[in-house]
Amino acid sequence: MRVAVVLNHDRTGIINRFGQSRPEDDHGAEVESVIAALQEGGHHTLLCEGDKELLATLQRFVPPDPQARPSGIVFNMAYGIQGESRLAHVPAMLEMAGIPYTGSGPLGHGLALDKIIAKKLIRDAGVPTPNFRVMRHGTESTGDLRFPLVVKPRNESNSFGVQLVREPAQLKQAVEVIVTQYAQDALVEEYIHGREITVALLGNGELEVLPLVEKEFGDRETHIATVEDKEQMAASRKICPARIGSELATMLRDISIATFRACQCRDYARVDFRIDRCGQPYVLEINSLPRLGMHDSYVLAATNAGHSFSDLINRILDLAYTRYPGIGIP
Numbered sequence: 114m115r116v117a118v119v120l121n122h123d124r125t126g127i128i129n130r131f132g133q134s135r136p137e138d139d140h141g142a143e144v145e146s147v148i149a150a151l152q153e154g155g156h157h158t159l160l161c162e163g164d165k166e167l168l169a170t171l172q173r174f175v176p177p178d179p180q181a182r183p184s185g186i187v188f189n190m191a192y193g194i195q196g197e198s199r200l201a202h203v204p205a206m207l208e209m210a211g212i213p214y215t216g217s218g219p220l221g222h223g224l225a226l227d228k229i230i231a232k233k234l235i236r237d238a239g240v241p242t243p244n245f246r247v248m249r250h251g252t253e254s255t256g257d258l259r260f261p262l263v264v265k266p267r268n269e270s271n272s273f274g275v276q277l278v279r280e281p282a283q284l285k286q287a288v289e290v291i292v293t294q295y296a297q298d299a300l301v302e303e304y305i306h307g308r309e310i311t312v313a314l315l316g317n318g319e320l321e322v323l324p325l326v327e328k329e330f331g332d333r334e335t336h337i338a339t340v341e342d343k344e345q346m347a348a349s350r351k352i353c354p355a356r357i358g359s360e361l362a363t364m365l366r367d368i369s370i371a372t373f374r375a376c377q378c379r380d381y382a383r384v385d386f387r388i389d390r391c392g393q394p395y396v397l398e399i400n401s402l403p404r405l406g407m408h409d410s411y412v413l414a415a416t417n418a419g420h421s422f423s424d425l426i427n428r429i430l431d432l433a434y435t436r437y438p439g440i441g442i443p
Contacts (some may be wrong), residue, residue: 114155115158117159117170117171117187118144118147119167119190119191120160121162121164121192126165127194127195131195132296135193136269143409144190146406147405153427168210186214186433187203187215189207189402198219198227199226199268201222216429221401225382228265229245229300231398235371238372241393241395242397243263243387250285260278262278262303263301264284265291265299270402277304305388310326310386311325311414312365312369312414314383315381315428317379317380324355325414326351327356330350357388382401385400
């Protein structure tokens, strides 16, 4: 099958500069591994930029057949270039053009990337999440929020802009950093001190919950990781399967599935938890396009479940392809 792997690496394929640009983030080695896995699965691949030239490129690579059935599929690894709901841009283009693709649709990515909307949705579904406020100035009332607080951009992933605020005097500056650097509201939520567990999900109707992964913070006083910290955290700092009791593990699995459903995700996603000292789990966020690097939590969980990297990538592809009516897996 023809598989176009779409990413955002070159930021020049736009008409105008518009809205906030996505923070720099290089995952070239990850993309190369995915392409190799697809080729191992017998697929013919093409690497494409998810920019204004994408549809013309795809029309040449996966032209429609006489019955207007898709002749290929996109493995979507595009995090967007600029503007609002960046994760949703490439899926929206593909929806309009009628080209199948992996992962969540525009709605799912838009809901998951907007941390405020995601928290409201999962809270309405009965899922526990830290208490929070939305701030633009840092002078708004914190209400009943208890310090310390975590301040982060409303619409970013990969821990960009995450800050820990220990007292009210620091809050205004922390919010101003978010608004100035990221041109968006700040999510201000209570910091939950405790263990951090990630739950990887694979599937659609019948979800496979992969083995749980715990992030090991060692002797660090605060269990929080900025984007710089994540770049330095090796796979050895992650424990899989996480050493937790069966009752808590079942609870995390159930909550993860509820979160996946509430945020309209598809094919695969990762839910991040914090477990407090009393054993109460809180969903921090859901990642609708989790990283697929060899040392990332999602791949670690899949490997522990018995999936080789090649099996995992081709399984995601098969899940996506079978979602589309009237076509089967070649």
